Structure formats: C-alpha cells, structure tokens
Amino acid sequence: MKQETVPDFAIRIKHAVFCLCFLTLLVGVSNPVPARAGERRTYTFAVVPQFPPLLIKRYWTPLLDRVSREMGVELKLQFYKSIPDFELDLLKGVPDFAYMNPYQVVLTHKANGYVPLVRDEHRQLVGILVVRADSAVKSVRDLDGKVLAFPSPKAFAASQYLRALLSEKEKIQFTPKYVTTHSNVYRHVILGRVPAGGGVNKTLDKEPQS
Known part of the structure; x- marks a missing residue:
C-alpha cells in the first residue's frame, strides 16, 4: 500500500495517540479491510515481543482499550x-498496526507500505551489553572468542548495533546466540549460559529485581 492510500481511520488514530501523549509509540499501518455497514471495525495491533506475552498484555491493553473506546473501533492485541x-508477519503485511524498531519500519515500508505514524524525537535508541554482577568480565576484550546472546538477528539496538560495534570498533570475535526475546537474553546471562548479552535499558529496567 502506498502512503496516499492510508485510510482515514489511520489518520484519526494518529491524532488520538498524539492527544494521549504516547510520543514513544512507533506505529505501522497496512491496508485494513473495510467493515460492513453497522459493524464495528476490528484491527490487529502487533507489538515486537521484547517481553513475554503476559507483560505485553499488561503494558499495552490499557492503551489499546482507551484508543478503541475513543475511536469507536476494536484494536485486538496480537x-x-x-x-x-x-518480523515474518510484518513482511507478509498481516497486522494492521504494529509497534516496531526503526530498522523494521524501513523493511516493512518497502515490503508492504507500512507508514510510520508516531515516533520519539527526544530519545535515542541505544543498545546495552549486560553481564552478571559477579561476572569475571571486566572489559569488552574479555568477551573475545565467547558466545554472546542477542534477541534476534534484526533487533536493531540490542543486536545489530551491538554486533557491529563489537566487531568493527572493538575488533573482537564472538559467536552470536539468538534467543528470541530480550527477557531470554537476560535469563541466559543470569543463569550463566552466556557471559554477556545484548539488550536496551527500557527492557532491562522492567525485569524483576533479584
């Protein structure tokens, strides 16, 4: 779908989200199927699974419920x-709306015409490399030749950025292990399965304190 075919609902959602001050939300929109006369429109809303489903439901349900009430539609969390x-569903154009990272926005815009509606202009997305508090690792050089955990190959700050930084700037060799979510990265580090792993401050801050 090209940008000029964005439905009126998408523009209204954009304004609604801005009014609710959700400035950190980055949404892509595909081509929703029109509802029949008298029916309440239902749209799917996908969230990049940085957290387990229960946490995603807890964080996102209040927002989607409020937008649904104010816009007279139903946003179904996927x-x-x-x-x-x-990412596979994004490339297929399955969800109507999605919360994703900047790299995924570029890919999905090219593949299916997803259009960014809201973005954060005030905070940079920065990756972090975490180790256990009692780890013997004191320098990035200590990770040379090790296996390191990352959420996925295309996770922007937590994987792509960090892998490039370690390889190109720090000049160390490592074997990436992709464990599907940010939470799984932190679990692998805590359990000693890997000496270090990639994440972002936002997801680390939401991890339970041990």
Whole structure:
C-alpha cells in the first residue's frame, strides 16, 4: 500500500495517540479491510515481543482499550513467541498496526507500505551489553572468542548495533546466540549460559529485581 492510500481511520488514530501523549509509540499501518455497514471495525495491533506475552498484555491493553473506546473501533492485541515470528508477519503485511524498531519500519515500508505514524524525537535508541554482577568480565576484550546472546538477528539496538560495534570498533570475535526475546537474553546471562548479552535499558529496567 502506498502512503496516499492510508485510510482515514489511520489518520484519526494518529491524532488520538498524539492527544494521549504516547510520543514513544512507533506505529505501522497496512491496508485494513473495510467493515460492513453497522459493524464495528476490528484491527490487529502487533507489538515486537521484547517481553513475554503476559507483560505485553499488561503494558499495552490499557492503551489499546482507551484508543478503541475513543475511536469507536476494536484494536485486538496480537502476540508472538519470538521476534523472528513477528518480523515474518510484518513482511507478509498481516497486522494492521504494529509497534516496531526503526530498522523494521524501513523493511516493512518497502515490503508492504507500512507508514510510520508516531515516533520519539527526544530519545535515542541505544543498545546495552549486560553481564552478571559477579561476572569475571571486566572489559569488552574479555568477551573475545565467547558466545554472546542477542534477541534476534534484526533487533536493531540490542543486536545489530551491538554486533557491529563489537566487531568493527572493538575488533573482537564472538559467536552470536539468538534467543528470541530480550527477557531470554537476560535469563541466559543470569543463569550463566552466556557471559554477556545484548539488550536496551527500557527492557532491562522492567525485569524483576533479584
């Protein structure tokens, strides 16, 4: 779908989200199927699975419920087991709306004409490399030749950015292990399955304190 064919509902949702001050939301829109006369329109809303489904439901349901009430539609939250599964559906144009990272926006716009509606202009998306508090790793050089955990190959800040930084700037060799979600990365590090893993501050801050 090209940008000029974005439905009126998408523009209204854009304004509604801005009014609700959800400035960190980045939404893509495909080509929703029109509802029949008298029917309430239902749209699917996909969220990149950085967290387990229960946490995604807790964080996103209040927002989607409010937008649904104010716009007179139904936004149905769609769950995915892994980031690769989420990305596959995006490339197929399955969800009507989605919360995704900047790299995924570029891919989906080219593939299916998803259009960014809201973005955050004030915060940079920065990856972090985490280790256990009692880890013997004291320097990035200590990770040379190790296996490191990442959510998925295309996770922008938590994987692509960090892998490029480690390889090109730090000049270390490592074997990436993709574990499907940010939460799984932190679990692998805590359990000692890998010495370090990639994530972002937002997802790390939401992890339960041990």
